[in-house]
Amino acid sequence: MKYLFVNYPKCSTCAKAKKWLEENGVDFDLRHIVENNPTKEELKKWITLSGQPIKKFFNTSGI
Numbered sequence: 337m338k339y340l341f342v343n344y345p346k347c348s349t350c351a352k353a354k355k356w357l358e359e360n361g362v363d364f365d366l367r368h369i370v371e372n373n374p375t376k377e378e379l380k381k382w383i384t385l386s387g388q389p390i391k392k393f394f395n396t397s398g399i
Contacts, residue, residue, distance in 0.1 A: 339364040342374060 341357060341364045343350035357364055374382070383390055 337363070340367060341365065342367045342369050344369050 339357075339362060341354065343354060343366065345351070345368060354366070379393070383393060386392070
């Protein structure tokens with residue numbers, strides 16, 4: 337199975353996650369979030385599938 341990894345390259349957490357995926361042989365496509373934002377439909381699908389509150393999908397502690 338190939339996963340979609342939506343990231344921001346300047347983010348240290350994203351860099352650590354990408355490194356972990358690579359080291360563990362996880363097959364993924366990389367998407368730069370600024371250049372290719374998730375669509376409304378993608379966000380709705382991901383939030384529904386996750387079972388998590390919508391707040392978990394957004395950085396609400398930063399500026």
